[in-house]
Amino acid sequence: MGGRRYVIKKVLQALATLAFILVFNFFLFRIMPSDPVKLLTKQKGIQLSQAAQQELIAELGLDKPLPAQFLTYAGNTLRGEFGPSFLYQGQSVMEVFLRALWPTLLLVGTATVLMTIIGLYLGIRGGWSRGSRLDTGSMGFSLLFYSMPDFWLAMMLLVLFSTFLGWFPSGGYSTPNADITGIAHVVDVLNHLFLPMVTLTLGYLGEYYLVMRSSLLDVLGEEYVTTVRAKGIREDRVLWGHAVRNALLPTISQIALGFGFILGGAITIELVFSYPGLGLLTINALDSQDFRLLQGLFFFASVAILVSNLAADLLYSWFDPRVKEA
Amino acid sequence: MKRRVVAIGASAMIALILAPAVAHGQSSSPSPGDEPVVFTEGVTGDLNSANPFKQIDSSESFVSSLMYDGLVRLGQQDYATEPELATEVPSVENGGISPDGLTWTFHLRKGLTWSDGVPLTAHDFVWTADFIMSNDISAWSDGYRFTDSIKATDDRTIVWKTTRPTLVPGLAGYSLILPEHVWGEMSVKEIKEFKNYPDPVVSGPFNLTQWKQGEYWTMTSRPDYWQGAPTIDEIVFRNYNSNESVVQALLKGAIDHTVIPTSDLYQAVQGRQGISTTETSAEAFWQLSFNVVDDPESTANPAVLDPEVRKAVEYAIDRQALVDRVLKGYATPGSTPIAPVYDYWHWQPPPEEYRSFNPTEANRLLDEAGYLDTDGDGVREDPSDGEPLNLRLFLATTDPDGLEAAPFIRGWLDEVGIGVSIRSMTDAKLYDNWYGFDWDMILYSWGTNPDPDFLLSTFTSGQCGYWSDTCYANPEYDRLYKEQQTTIVPEQRREIVIQMQQMLYEDSPEIVLWYPKGFEAWRGDRWTGFLRWPEPDGVVFWGNTYSARAVRPIEGADLTSTEAGPTGWMWLLGSALLGGGIGLASSRRRRRADAYYV
Numbered sequence: 058m059g060g061r062r063y064v065i066k067k068v069l070q071a072l073a074t075l076a077f078i079l080v081f082n083f084f085l086f087r088i089m090p091s092d093p094v095k096l097l098t099k100q101k102g103i104q105l106s107q108a109a110q111q112e113l114i115a116e117l118g119l120d121k122p123l124p125a126q127f128l129t130y131a132g133n134t135l136r137g138e139f140g141p142s143f144l145y146q147g148q149s150v151m152e153v154f155l156r157a158l159w160p161t162l163l164l165v166g167t168a169t170v171l172m173t174i175i176g177l178y179l180g181i182r183g184g185w186s187r188g189s190r191l192d193t194g195s196m197g198f199s200l201l202f203y204s205m206p207d208f209w210l211a212m213m214l215l216v217l218f219s220t221f222l223g224w225f226p227s228g229g230y231s232t233p234n235a236d237i238t239g240i241a242h243v244v245d246v247l248n249h250l251f252l253p254m255v256t257l258t259l260g261y262l263g264e265y266y267l268v269m270r271s272s273l274l275d276v277l278g279e280e281y282v283t284t285v286r287a288k289g290i291r292e293d294r295v296l297w298g299h300a301v302r303n304a305l306l307p308t309i310s311q312i313a314l315g316f317g318f319i320l321g322g323a324i325t326i327e328l329v330f331s332y333p334g335l336g337l338l339t340i341n342a343l344d345s346q347d348f349r350l351l352q353g354l355f356f357f358a359s360v361a362i363l364v365s366n367l368a369a370d371l372l373y374s375w376f377d378p379r380v381k382e383a
Numbered sequence: 384m385k386r387r388v389v390a391i392g393a394s395a396m397i398a399l400i401l402a403p404a405v406a407h408g409q410s411s412s413p414s415p416g417d418e419p420v421v422f423t424e425g426v427t428g429d430l431n432s433a434n435p436f437k438q439i440d441s442s443e444s445f446v447s448s449l450m451y452d453g454l455v456r457l458g459q460q461d462y463a464t465e466p467e468l469a470t471e472v473p474s475v476e477n478g479g480i481s482p483d484g485l486t487w488t489f490h491l492r493k494g495l496t497w498s499d500g501v502p503l504t505a506h507d508f509v510w511t512a513d514f515i516m517s518n519d520i521s522a523w524s525d526g527y528r529f530t531d532s533i534k535a536t537d538d539r540t541i542v543w544k545t546t547r548p549t550l551v552p553g554l555a556g557y558s559l560i561l562p563e564h565v566w567g568e569m570s571v572k573e574i575k576e577f578k579n580y581p582d583p584v585v586s587g588p589f590n591l592t593q594w595k596q597g598e599y600w601t602m603t604s605r606p607d608y609w610q611g612a613p614t615i616d617e618i619v620f621r622n623y624n625s626n627e628s629v630v631q632a633l634l635k636g637a638i639d640h641t642v643i644p645t646s647d648l649y650q651a652v653q654g655r656q657g658i659s660t661t662e663t664s665a666e667a668f669w670q671l672s673f674n675v676v677d678d679p680e681s682t683a684n685p686a687v688l689d690p691e692v693r694k695a696v697e698y699a700i701d702r703q704a705l706v707d708r709v710l711k712g713y714a715t716p717g718s719t720p721i722a723p724v725y726d727y728w729h730w731q732p733p734p735e736e737y738r739s740f741n742p743t744e745a746n747r748l749l750d751e752a753g754y755l756d757t758d759g760d761g762v763r764e765d766p767s768d769g770e771p772l773n774l775r776l777f778l779a780t781t782d783p784d785g786l787e788a789a790p791f792i793r794g795w796l797d798e799v800g801i802g803v804s805i806r807s808m809t810d811a812k813l814y815d816n817w818y819g820f821d822w823d824m825i826l827y828s829w830g831t832n833p834d835p836d837f838l839l840s841t842f843t844s845g846q847c848g849y850w851s852d853t854c855y856a857n858p859e860y861d862r863l864y865k866e867q868q869t870t871i872v873p874e875q876r877r878e879i880v881i882q883m884q885q886m887l888y889e890d891s892p893e894i895v896l897w898y899p900k901g902f903e904a905w906r907g908d909r910w911t912g913f914l915r916w917p918e919p920d921g922v923v924f925w926g927n928t929y930s931a932r933a934v935r936p937i938e939g940a941d942l943t944s945t946e947a948g949p950t951g952w953m954w955l956l957g958s959a960l961l962g963g964g965i966g967l968a969s970s971r972r973r974r975r976a977d978a979y980y981v
Contacts, residue, residue, distance in 0.1 A: 147576045
């Protein structure tokens, strides 16, 4: 009973947040200090007559009062219509978003999986044998990369492995014009994916490592672990069967958030490796003041985080029933 | 034991990392002779549209110039207007322009066809012109000013009547010809949304054959092109998203040519193995504009309305120091908006009139204008209200050269008793201030084109709120502007253009600070045959259709892509080693654990 109420409460909270995001997202782009029409006309070297400017304003729906604009916007957003992009002329925001979605899912998705697995594993091993060479080594390793600016790490890897050694391509999602399909195509995509993925994994490994390690250390100090050990259970089972199970709890929200951020893309890394994902799209939209596209991107990114938070809450209560009572 | 795990893991990683090197070694075998010859250009600006009506950036105009020929063009040698699809450039002497200057007649070459084999006729030109004029297509409407009517009297003859004598019909690059049999089938709305891809029907030397937005686009040469097939088969334009990445790609050989945006990067690629570099002529200019608008909403310090104060500012600025220290010498000190590369049109103030660095003269002018430092705080005061002479200097955060130059300017103006506060902001915010007349001085830049008409128009009073930087208004200037537009004898027009530049220099609504050089870099170890446009120091490749048609690989150069990565087998081997290493390590750990706790 209590469980169902908890779920309903969490879902309702998420819906309320969604409503807030909708409103916020609308007004955020209305208070930006710029007039899109003027920007389009001056910056891009287009000369428009007054009549043509009025027409453009009407076309963008900017001539209507704010409340009316909001209603149109809310309705369209819920139906998944974000209107045409200014920057990518003749294409809808949705089309542009979907085009950049797959590369980002691939890049940030695989990197998140990798950093989770490696980070948690090193965290568990490090926490289990605190002070060992493995522990100090992986601590130094992950903190070193974690504290590095990721664009710099990306640049260094690019210079070393692409320019200097020539092992990997210089950027992009796949080889231009290559008429290849099947396995060869997969390998080609993998080659382009490798360096940005490694950068991202190295750069954020530390987060998972540290959370897992300290959480495990907390658990290892608990009396039940001593009890389990006293019972003569094998050390491996003490670790994996008893300690890690409980220590994993705090990492759930970390992991869920990590996946939530996927839709934000990896802006700096996509920039350095010219990887055509959502991060890059955000930069381009920002540069060219394509506020419809930005609005759509912000909306998708916030919804992804919202959903992953909800997932974290629900998983948490499933893994640890005590949460529901709280 | 634990050390062992790490060691095995590490060796697997090393194997994984080394594997591609081996693979790369294998894949760089020389390419067979029938491989297409591909030239790869690195670009930082995406192609946003292949519809010429939608073109906004330099990527789009380059693509459009590769896809569509015009009636006339700017010659490769010296920018002189020469015929392209037309048989000759109309003039009064050859009868192409009527004696009253109101009727232009163009004859098309014989046997022209579109890429789909349909003949290219005068009717295509008329259709395109009519569409642009009746739908106010802003990117192109400039090319049809003062047009009364454009008619095709037969398949090869275009008769262009204007409402007054003008040179506009003869300007290269201003008019467009699209195939009526494709575009004419669509409604206005459909045309405005038309992607013009795949399979565009074109008249130029290259056609757009592949296009993945955000990644690359490919222009394939047309073997049946009327001026002869280009020497290369394809130009691939690869998108890079940071200036540093595109430079790395060039050093690596992933691309063959790119435009280098800053002097720092230019110096970084100079002298690198296989790389050729060059500076291109300084066509753009950076300027310090003054808010001289006559508008009650203007928040400008009244001092900038005084031409003597503006001249004092110019005297206080050391342009040569800006060129040397900010531009690292890759620029020319500025004078008028028509850059000296266009030497036919440029007016250079004689030394006695040129306001070069002279703080004494600046102080004298300010003293004379009544701006004195009465309270001894180092800043002069306005004689009318006693307010200190503080000016705001705005610029865009996206402009690295400007950001470096601004503190110099503040320092020099400080020396002559003018206080300056610098604020850098986003383009959007800058435009807001600009159009809201909420500024004193702005540091910004302009690109230019060979015909001075457009740049001169930006100083006419009618452009306030559109293209005008300063809202400079001078009825005499406006009159001269119209007069140069309707003067069809080039020498007479030149006289007027020079007079206009003199007027601008005297009134000084903006100070032209410097003309920066452009930079290009390419794989000189692989490619040759570039044609500078114009000779001797114009652009090498970007925007240059002459080079696009003439560039060719150096005999015996290895054009194999350096972009090959690890092969599938190497990935398989690498993952197997890694997986095996982890498996081995954990099984040993388990065995060891079992030994202890059984």
